[in-house]
Amino acid sequence: xxxxxxxxxxxxxxxxxxxxxxxxxxxxxxxxxxxxxxxxxxxxxxxxxxxxxxxxxxxxxxxxxxxxxxxxxxxxxxxxxxxxxxxxxxxxxxxxxxxxxxxxxxxxxxxxxxxxxxxxxxxxxxxxxxxxxxxxxxxxxxxxxxxxxxxxxxxxxxxxxxxxxxxxxxxxxxxxxxxxxxxxxxxxxxxxxxxxxxxxxxxxxxxxxxxxxxxxx
Numbered sequence: 001x002x003x004x005x006x007x008x009x010x011x012x013x014x015x016x017x018x019x020x021x022x023x024x025x026x027x028x029x030x031x032x033x034x035x036x037x038x039x040x041x042x043x044x045x046x047x048x049x050x051x052x053x054x055x056x057x058x059x060x061x062x063x064x065x066x067x068x069x070x071x072x073x074x075x076x077x078x079x080x081x082x083x084x085x086x087x088x089x090x091x092x093x094x095x096x097x098x099x100x101x102x103x104x105x106x107x108x109x110x111x112x113x114x115x116x117x118x119x120x121x122x123x124x125x126x127x128x129x130x131x132x133x134x135x136x137x138x139x140x141x142x143x144x145x146x147x148x149x150x151x152x153x154x155x156x157x158x159x160x161x162x163x164x165x166x167x168x169x170x171x172x173x174x175x176x177x178x179x180x181x182x183x184x185x186x187x188x189x190x191x192x193x194x195x196x197x198x199x200x201x202x203x204x205x206x207x208x209x210x211x212x213x214x215x216x217x
Contacts (some may be wrong), residue, residue, distance in 0.1 A: 021139045025143030029190040034143065045098055048106075049108040050086055051087070076116075077122075078121075084110065136199045182186055
């Protein structure tokens with residue numbers, strides 16, 4: 001089930017006073033570094049779509065007992081729903097933060113929660129109307145990383161065994177490929193070193209009529 005954010009339910013498309021670029025991809029693809037680089041351009045603002053609601057729900061669940069007597073687990077569809085609601089609220093109430101910006105860069109997009117949480121459950125149609133209130137990005141960048149490269153990068157950051165991480169990154173990268181195949185996005189090969197990735201992205205943004213920061217050497 002691909003989450004769309006292309007138009008309001010009345011058929012109109014939200015018009016933003018700034019350009020919106022979103023960066024998606026599996027852990028280890030470098031999306032946070034790319035988002036920071038893009039947001040460093042004068043006139044740009046970064047937006048980290050890492051839901052606080054999900055963390056709050058998980059903390060609350062650790063003190064509650066579910067229907068089966070289990071503790072500490074929030075249903076995946078509830079986490080997905082909470083993330084969509086929070087994203088819509090962020091754009092609604094961050095207008096002052098974005099005032100004066102000509103570029104807003106989102107680290108993650110709606111597909112993240114589809115990858116990690118799966119379907120929305122019984123009331124999917126209703127929640128998709130909430131997702132439709134989120135403005136569509138002018139450019140959605142999908143940093144496509146291979147499982148082995150992702151595992152190597154995560155191993156360095158997390159100080160964990162690369163071989164042990166490879167199964168996780170293989171499953172995660174495959175799921176991202178599945179979800180992002182149904183989305184209008186620009187696929188960027190994220191395996192090469194950062195300067196090559198930045199140069200590719202800078203070219204994509206120029207073609208879209210947007211100005212990127214100076215590419216790192």
